[in-house]
Amino acid sequence: MSAIREPFSEGESLLHRLDPRGKVAAAAAFSVLVASSRTFATALTGLCLAVVAILCARLPWRKVAARLLVVNGFVLFLWLVLPFTYPGEVVWRWRWFAATREGLAAAGLITLKSNALLLGLIALVATVPLVDLGQALHRLRLPDKLCHLLLFTYRYLYVFEQEYQRLTQAMKIRGFRPRTDLHTYRSYAYLAAMLLVRSHDRAERVYQAMLCRGFQGRFYSLKEFSWQPRDRLFLATAGLSLLVLAGLEWLLPWTLGRTGGG
Amino acid sequence: MHISEGVLSPAVLAGGAALTAAGTAIGLKKLDYEAIPRVALLSAAFFVATLIHVPVGPVGLHLVLNGLMGLLLGWPAFPAILIALFLQALLFQFGGLTVLGVNTVTMAVPAVACFYLYRGLLRRGGTVAAAAAGACGATAILLSGLLVAAALLFTGEGFLTVARLVALAHLPVMAVEGVISLFVFQFLKKVRPEMLEGIYGPGSH
Numbered sequence: 001m002s003a004i005r006e007p008f009s010e011g012e013s014l015l016h017r018l019d020p021r022g023k024v025a026a027a028a029a030f031s032v033l034v035a036s037s038r039t040f041a042t043a044l045t046g047l048c049l050a051v052v053a054i055l056c057a058r059l060p061w062r063k064v065a066a067r068l069l070v071v072n073g074f075v076l077f078l079w080l081v082l083p084f085t086y087p088g089e090v091v092w093r094w095r096w097f098a099a100t101r102e103g104l105a106a107a108g109l110i111t112l113k114s115n116a117l118l119l120g121l122i123a124l125v126a127t128v129p130l131v132d133l134g135q136a137l138h139r140l141r142l143p144d145k146l147c148h149l150l151l152f153t154y155r156y157l158y159v160f161e162q163e164y165q166r167l168t169q170a171m172k173i174r175g176f177r178p179r180t181d182l183h184t185y186r187s188y189a190y191l192a193a194m195l196l197v198r199s200h201d202r203a204e205r206v207y208q209a210m211l212c213r214g215f216q217g218r219f220y221s222l223k224e225f226s227w228q229p230r231d232r233l234f235l236a237t238a239g240l241s242l243l244v245l246a247g248l249e250w251l252l253p254w255t256l257g258r259t260g261g262g
Numbered sequence: 263m264h265i266s267e268g269v270l271s272p273a274v275l276a277g278g279a280a281l282t283a284a285g286t287a288i289g290l291k292k293l294d295y296e297a298i299p300r301v302a303l304l305s306a307a308f309f310v311a312t313l314i315h316v317p318v319g320p321v322g323l324h325l326v327l328n329g330l331m332g333l334l335l336g337w338p339a340f341p342a343i344l345i346a347l348f349l350q351a352l353l354f355q356f357g358g359l360t361v362l363g364v365n366t367v368t369m370a371v372p373a374v375a376c377f378y379l380y381r382g383l384l385r386r387g388g389t390v391a392a393a394a395a396g397a398c399g400a401t402a403i404l405l406s407g408l409l410v411a412a413a414l415l416f417t418g419e420g421f422l423t424v425a426r427l428v429a430l431a432h433l434p435v436m437a438v439e440g441v442i443s444l445f446v447f448q449f450l451k452k453v454r455p456e457m458l459e460g461i462y463g464p465g466s467h
Contacts, residue, residue, distance in 0.1 A: 004353055028359060035360035036272035043268075067355045074266040078424065085423035106420060113268030117358050121267075125359070126352055133352075145290045145298060146341055152302030153309070153345050160303075160310040178317045185316065185438070189445030192311040192325060196334070196446070197454050199307035203300040210299070217295045 004161050007063045008126040015057040019231045020128040020136035026238040027124035033245045034116050042249040043112035049241050050119035057123045064122060071118055075111050082107045130154045135221050148219065156199070163198055167191055264350075264365055265410060267358035271417040278364030278413065282344060285370055289340035301335060305342040309349065316438055323435055329402030330443050332373030333384070333395070336460050339377070343370040364413050372405035377460075384447075384461045391451075392444055399443025400436045407432030 010016075015023075034046040054064060086103030093099070128136065134151040138144070171187065178184050270278075293301060308331055315322035331339045344366045350356045357365045376398045383394035410432075411425035450457050 006353060031267075031359040035268060035270075035275055071266060071355050074264075074269075077427075078269070081424050081427060082420065086420035088420075103420065106418070110268050114266050115268075117267035117360065118355055121351065121358050122355065126355070130349075130352065143287075143290055145293055145295070146286065146345070148295075148298050149302045149305070149341055149345050150348065152299060153305045153342075154349060156303050156306035157309055157349070160307050161313070164310045164313065180317050180319055182441070185441045186445050188314055188316050188325075189442045190449050192314060192327065192442065193446040193449035193453070195307045195311055196304060196450065196457070199303040200300065200454055200457050203303040206299045206303065207296065 004157055006126070006130060008057070008059050008122055009129040011058060011127065013056060013058040013127075014230070015053065015123060016127050017230070018234050019225055019227055020132050021139055021225060022227075022231045022235050022238075023124045023128060024133070024136055024140065026235065026242075027120060029242050030120050030124070030238070030245075031117055033242055033249070034113055034120070037113065037245075037249050038109075039249060040109060040112065042245055043109055043116060045245055045248055047112050047116040047119070049245070050116045050123060053123035054119050057127050059122065059127075064119075067122065068115065068118060072111075072115070075107075075114050078110055079107045082110075132223060135223055136225065139225065144217070151219070156202070159202070160195055160199060164191075164195060167194060264347075264357040265361050265368075265413060267361055269417070270361060270364060270413055274413050274416045275360050275364060277416075278361070278367045280363070281371075282340075282363040282366040285337075285340035285367070285374070286344055289337045289342075292336070293338045293341065297338070301338050301342055302345075304331075304334060305346050308342075309346045312346075316442070318434055318438060323438055325442060326369070326403060326406070326435065326439060327399070327443070327446075328369045328373045328406065329376045329399040329439065330446055332370075332375070332377040332402065333380070333398060333447070334457060334460060335373075336377050337374055339373040340366070340370045343373065368406050368409040368413065371409065372402040375405060376402045381461055384458075392448055395447030396440040396444035400440030403432055403436040403439045407436070 030046070030049070034043065037043050037046065083099040083103035084097050086100050086106055088100035088102030090098045091101045091104070125133070131151065131154070134147050134154070137150070138147040168191070171191065176187060178188075308327055311327055312325050314325050316325060328339075328343065331342065335342055344362070347357055347362060347365050347369070351358050351362060379401065380394045380398040384391045384398075386394075407429045411429040414421040414425040414428065447458075
């Protein structure tokens with residue numbers, strides 16, 4: 001079974017049917033706003049917006065939760081370290097551990113922001129199939145070559161993943177057992193190197209095939225993006241919510257305690 | 263190592279994004295249309311190679327290989343790493359949109375730096391080249407660790423301990439990457455020396 005999948009890109013929800021260009025633009029604006037927020041009010045509102053978006057996308061919640069768990073590993077690490085090492089007013093003490101108010105606040109704010117950003121990314125960008133995303137980014141005036149690189153890299157991820165599975169299977173059949181020794185490291189290095197060699201050889205063939213088909217530095221897509229009334233509605237709603245976020249951040253900085261960490 | 267979303271300050275995020283834009287622009291400029299399939303497929307192979315978990319005692323560390331990526335690609339490693347991290351953010355939600363710039367800098371700057379640092383030694387061949395390849399892999403991770411720590415420190419002085427721990431966590435990875443990079447280099451030199459032409463070529467491509 002493949003480890004690389006796009007579990008969120010398939011679906012029939014309203015959010016899946018929106019034009020990817022609008023979603024990407026909204027996701028970018030949302031991310032910048034939330035990432036630069038310093039107040040709990042903004043971070044919490046951002047998280048609520050992201051949760052609403054996730055609910056609208058009707059994604060399999062188990063998979064979303066699984067992703068959140070993995071990604072919150074770093075946040076957990078911050079919770080274990082930040083409160084006890086951040087300089088500030090001590091609010092809780094046990095043996096030689098002393099937690100500071102500022103440290104707890106910083107960890108809390110990061111947790112909110114981190115999860116808001118992740119959910120936003122899943123709801124707005126991960127719901128676009130990558131091939132469409134490549135085209136959408138191209139329309140949004142990202143450099144040609146960068147979009148080509150993205151689409152090509154994505155296209156061959158799966159090919160090399162299968163190649164990798166095949167090679168590891170071959171190693172297992174020959175009795176390879178990973179241990180902490182030089183033999184293991186050498187074997188894994190050769191495995192990685194073999195993947196690189198295969199990619200080199202395949203790239204040669206791919207390029208020749210492209211030349212045969214008259215490649216002139218341009219990809220043609222059969223996909224037509226169409227801008228619908230619902231996209232206008234989405235963009236208006238998203239714009240309004242983002243204005244609220246910005247207002248919370250800059251017009252009401254005194255609402256809830258400011259923190260210095262963010 | 264990826265820094266998660268929501269941790270760094272806006273100034274650090276903006277700085278990372280600006281550096282990534284500049285590095286990517288240079289990388290793309292040095293990249294002909296002809297080379298796009300080669301770079302993209304290598305990038306895909308590197309992406310898959312990072313799925314390999316190498317046992318170190320009781321834990322498994324996954325490969326990074328940014329030093330090798332620098333060796334094989336030179337400046338185009340910048341856009342290639344950017345794409346790989348973007349895909350990781352989308353497919354696995356490691357990292358995200360706003361930290362993409364910083365994460366790219368922490369991986370790609372060491373890659374390009376190692377390319378120029380070790381190119382002279384790698385050309386010599388024999389044991390010197392093998393040792394240089396190992397050092398290249400290790401140095402790239404060391405620099406990555408330092409850059410990640412710097413990004414955290416610039417965010418706030420309260421992150422000092424976090425930054426130290428994160429930098430320390432790079433040390434075992436550094437050792438593993440050094441050994442792996444050495445073997446990969448030796449293998450490529452034997453099996454497909456033309457893949458290393460970026461090192462031996464007259465200028466950087």
